[in-house]
Amino acid sequence: MFNGIGASPGITLGRVKVFKQDLYQIEKRPIIDCDQEIIRLIRAFDKSKEQIQALYDKVLQEVGKDEASIFEAHLMILEDETLMTEIKEKILIEEINSEVVVECVFEKYIEQFKQIENDYFKERALDLKDVANRIIENLLGIIKTDLSNLKEEVIIVAKDLTPSDTVGLDGEHVKGFVTESGGKTSHSAIIARTLEIPAVVGVKYILKEVKDGDFIIMDGDTGKVVLNPEPEQIVLYENRKEQKLLAKKVHETYRDQSTITKDNRKVDIAANIGTLNDLDQAIENGAEGIGLFRTEFLYLDQSYLPTEEEQFQVYKQVAIKMNNQPVIIRTLDIGGDKEIPYLNMPKEMNPFLGYRAIRLCLNQVDIFLTQLKALLRASCHGNIKIMFPMISSMEELKQAKGLLDQAKKLLDIEKVPYNDDVEIGMMIEVPSAALLSDQFAKEVDFFSIGTNDLIQYTVAVDRGNENISYLYSEYNPGVLRLIHMIIKNAHCEGIWVGMCGEAASNEKLIPLLLAMGLDEFSMSSSMIPRSRYLINNLYYEEVQRLLKVLNWSEGSKIEKYLCGRELDDIK
Amino acid sequence: MTSSSVKLINEAGLHARPANLFIRLAKEFKSQITVEKDGVKVDAKGILGILTLGAACGCTITLEADGQDEKEAIEALQELVESGFNE
Numbered sequence: 001m002f003n004g005i006g007a008s009p010g011i012t013l014g015r016v017k018v019f020k021q022d023l024y025q026i027e028k029r030p031i032i033d034c035d036q037e038i039i040r041l042i043r044a045f046d047k048s049k050e051q052i053q054a055l056y057d058k059v060l061q062e063v064g065k066d067e068a069s070i071f072e073a074h075l076m077i078l079e080d081e082t083l084m085t086e087i088k089e090k091i092l093i094e095e096i097n098s099e100v101v102v103e104c105v106f107e108k109y110i111e112q113f114k115q116i117e118n119d120y121f122k123e124r125a126l127d128l129k130d131v132a133n134r135i136i137e138n139l140l141g142i143i144k145t146d147l148s149n150l151k152e153e154v155i156i157v158a159k160d161l162t163p164s165d166t167v168g169l170d171g172e173h174v175k176g177f178v179t180e181s182g183g184k185t186s187h188s189a190i191i192a193r194t195l196e197i198p199a200v201v202g203v204k205y206i207l208k209e210v211k212d213g214d215f216i217i218m219d220g221d222t223g224k225v226v227l228n229p230e231p232e233q234i235v236l237y238e239n240r241k242e243q244k245l246l247a248k249k250v251h252e253t254y255r256d257q258s259t260i261t262k263d264n265r266k267v268d269i270a271a272n273i274g275t276l277n278d279l280d281q282a283i284e285n286g287a288e289g290i291g292l293f294r295t296e297f298l299y300l301d302q303s304y305l306p307t308e309e310e311q312f313q314v315y316k317q318v319a320i321k322m323n324n325q326p327v328i329i330r331t332l333d334i335g336g337d338k339e340i341p342y343l344n345m346p347k348e349m350n351p352f353l354g355y356r357a358i359r360l361c362l363n364q365v366d367i368f369l370t371q372l373k374a375l376l377r378a379s380c381h382g383n384i385k386i387m388f389p390m391i392s393s394m395e396e397l398k399q400a401k402g403l404l405d406q407a408k409k410l411l412d413i414e415k416v417p418y419n420d421d422v423e424i425g426m427m428i429e430v431p432s433a434a435l436l437s438d439q440f441a442k443e444v445d446f447f448s449i450g451t452n453d454l455i456q457y458t459v460a461v462d463r464g465n466e467n468i469s470y471l472y473s474e475y476n477p478g479v480l481r482l483i484h485m486i487i488k489n490a491h492c493e494g495i496w497v498g499m500c501g502e503a504a505s506n507e508k509l510i511p512l513l514l515a516m517g518l519d520e521f522s523m524s525s526s527m528i529p530r531s532r533y534l535i536n537n538l539y540y541e542e543v544q545r546l547l548k549v550l551n552w553s554e555g556s557k558i559e560k561y562l563c564g565r566e567l568d569d570i571k
Numbered sequence: 572m573t574s575s576s577v578k579l580i581n582e583a584g585l586h587a588r589p590a591n592l593f594i595r596l597a598k599e600f601k602s603q604i605t606v607e608k609d610g611v612k613v614d615a616k617g618i619l620g621i622l623t624l625g626a627a628c629g630c631t632i633t634l635e636a637d638g639q640d641e642k643e644a645i646e647a648l649q650e651l652v653e654s655g656f657n658e
Contacts, residue, residue: 076594080617109619116625120587124622303587326599 002203005469006223007189009530010198011241012176013217013234016210017154019147019161024140027098038088041098044138049078051134054149073124079129083109099139106132116343120303143274147174155218157210161188171195176218178203178225183469192220194281196526199227202466251529256288259521259532267514269532270326270522272500276314281525286532289326292317292387292500292520295371295388295474296333299340305367308523311374326383326497328425328448329521331371331400333389350502351454352463357390363401372407376418378522385423387448392430397443397497427500429453432484441493448522449486451501455479474503475555476563480512483551487517498522505531508562515543573645574635576634578591581655585626589656602638604648615648 003192014449031037056071056202077083083105084304090101106128150173160181163410169191176198185204192199198220209227210216217226217237226233245352259269270291271282282290298306298314319327334340343364348354361368388400401424411418419443428434437447456463458479463471473479483499490497498520503509505523510531513521521531549558585590585606586652594608595617608630613620615634626632632652636644 076591076618080614080619082620109623112623121622138658242654302583304582308606 001078002206002209002225002227004181004200004223005202005224006199006220007182007201008192008197008199008511010132010196010220011231011237011242011244012155012198012220012235013154013215014155014175016157016214016216018207018210018212018260019156024142026099026103026136026140028100031091031095031097034092034095037091037098039128040139041087041091044098044135045078045084047138048131048134049075051138052078052131058149064275068128073127074131074134076332077127078135090551099136101185102132102135102139115494118303118346120342120414122341138276150174156215157206157216158188159207161191162520170197171197172360176200176220178206178216178218179205179542180204181466183417183463183466183472190524191525193526194278203544204466232484234468235403248530250353251533253537254532255529257286257532258538259288259526259535261514261538261540263539263541265514265517267535268326268520269499269528269535270328270520271525271528272522273318273525276317278525282528283321285525285528287325287525287528289328289361289520290318290322291325291326291382291498291520293329294333297375299332299334303342305370306340308370308374311371312377315378315384316381317359319378322382324383327387328385328387329375330387330389330427331358331375332367335360350382353455356399358388358396359390362396365403368400369407369410372404376404376407376411376422377416379419379422380417384419385425385446387425387427387493389427389450390429390453391426391440392432394436394439394443397426397440401443408424428486429457429501431458431482434458434486435455437486437489438492442496445498446495447486447490448481448520449497449499449501451479451503454482454501455503458482473506473555473559474506474509475559477550477555480558481550483513484516484547491517496520507531507534507557510534510540511543512549512562514538514540515546572635572637572643572649574633575645575649576631576633577649578631579626579628579652583626584628584630585621585624585632585657587603588641590621592656593648593651594621596647597644599638600636600638600642602636602644604634604636604644607633607635632644 028399052071052074056068058073059071060068077263087101087105090105091098095100109123110128113121113128114409147169150170152175153175155175158177158178158179161177174197177188177192179201180203182188189199189201197307198218200218200220200223204419205226206225217229219234258266260266268288269284270289271287272292273282273290275297276295282380295353298311315329335345335351335354345355378384386404388397391397408418408420423445423447425448427450428437428447431526433440434454452463455472455474459476461468463472487497496519498524499513499518504513505519505527507530510521514535523531549561552558579585581589585593594616605612606615606621606624608624608626611624613624615621628656634648
């Protein structure tokens with residue numbers, strides 16, 4: 001029995017597939033028949049091309065063009081004649097085996113690319129490393145775990161999964177994943193929620209205990225993992241799974257309804273999206289708007305700043321697709337864990353307390369104005385609202401609003417139309433902003449509470465540090481009081497409040513947030529039907545009783561109480 | 572042998588998407604094609620050589636083709652570069 005962190009809901013049981021980044025050993029061998037060796041090399045290249053082509057086709061079809069482009073780059077490397085010639089010549093001259101030569105030639109390019117202070121080259125260096133590994137694995141006949149082409153249903157157990165491990169992941173056959181590292185907001189957790197497969201993260205030392213083919217039960221709600229369970233445990237889990245499936249069917253019926261409690265308090269459930277691909281999923285799951293559109297991907301997926309026109313087209317597309325439902329677009333929020341290499345930002349000791357988000361935009365005004373102009377232009381095409389991240393002082397908000405006015409003036413000069421009344425909001429994710437929310441509420445049209453950061457800054461815990469992850473809790477009464485205060489202050493000034501952090505889709509917290517008066521809950525699309533089902537079966541008057549927990553001093557007790565009853569512990 | 576010099580006017584230079592477009596177009600021709608910058612000459616059909624040129628916006632590169640369709644090749648590649656890779 002292991003305890004981890006439930007990162008994507010659902011119970012599943014199945015066979016383990018251990019995902020390892022296999023470390024192979026290469027030895028130098030003299031070669032007598034070089035022609036034969038070159039034939040072996042060409043075969044490995046061909047096989048690698050086939051594998052990558054298959055990955056490319058699959059990802060293109062199932063995920064999208066952007067995600068597929070990484071494999072296009074891999075193919076181009078394999079098709080580079082100069083590289084092939086160089087490897088062949090080295091085999092002929094030195095009369096040694098292909099593995100060693102491939103590694104050595106690739107290493108030369110990797111080093112060259114790493115020297116260049118530019119993110120595009122660093123990425124290509126990673127591509128080269130990937131391709132070299134693939135060729136060598138094919139030379140050695142190592143069958144690597146391929147998560148995109150599985151033959152049977154499995155639960156993946158891994159140290160951690162990187163974006164390239166999970167790109168093109170075969171959602172059909174992957175029933176869940178368990179990782180040793182990572183937290184709720186790690187890449188694997190987010191991917192799991194997107195694919196709607198159960199995940200448990202942060203299960204320390206599980207790799208030491210499991211092997212391929214072991215049977216495990218995993219519960220993505222509670223974070224429990226049971227290795228080689230007893231028959232009665234299996235029966236218990238099967239029953240719970242059955243109940244959950246039934247519940248899921250019920251939730252689906254809420255997909256196209258509006259969100260309203262049994263005693264007629266109307267709230268909105270909106271979606272958090274990060275790319276255009278997420279948009280369809282949001283619509284499919286019945287989002288009543290986009291509560292957070294992260295614009296970072298526009299900046300991260302290329303090697304230069306996105307132009308006003310490029311951005312305008314994207315924002316316009318989202319606005320049109322959402323058909324007059326609100327689309328809240330957050331201005332550039334980078335720094336911290338998200339870097340944009342071509343901006344050459346200095347490395348910082350404390351990136352989460354550093355030069356990021358609005359701080360960067362107010363300093364690099366040209367970048368900010370380009371984005372604001374694109375947003376203003378798109379605001380004619382739908383119900384766009386502009387949101388500033390990471391505001392911690394009134395001066396910043398006033399400066400940001402001033403720049404928005406400047407963007408409007410620039411558009412006036414260019415005689416380009418925009419919506420002059422576009423609503424402006426701000427994220428509240430810094431305690432100082434929460435404490436000043438009565439003042440901020442006079443200056444904006446809405447708030448959106450970013451709980452992921454608000455918790456980290458309020459309890460002073462680095463989100464990624466596993467040793468203290470137990471302190472990072474949305475149940476900390478200090479955090480809950482701040483949230484309550486923000487909502488009350490907003491309502492006093494007659495503005496609405498949303499929440500776009502993980503807490504907004506936490507079913508234990510939703511009743512309390514509803515009681516506090518939260519107006520909009522924004523979450524990963526897959527969580528929408530379930531959250532709507534929950535709210536539509538609550539009475540606003542009845543949940544008011546939960547507000548008493550704000551006077552309690554221990555977060556753990558609050559969490560227990562909000563659970564209502566403890567889920568059956570599997571002993 | 573046909574050759575021509577051309578200036579990179581697009582923001583990304585001969586990198587990322589433009590590099591991919593350039594190589595794909597070069598591969599459509601049978602001729603041997605090279606790109607030269609500051610005395611370094613590389614195969615126009617290979618990604619690694621092209622990238623290691625480090626040809627940024629504002630650089631001038633020399634295209635050289637040798638083969639049956641050399642004229643068409645140079646013309647097409649020059650047009651792609653001069654159009655700023657349709658960015």
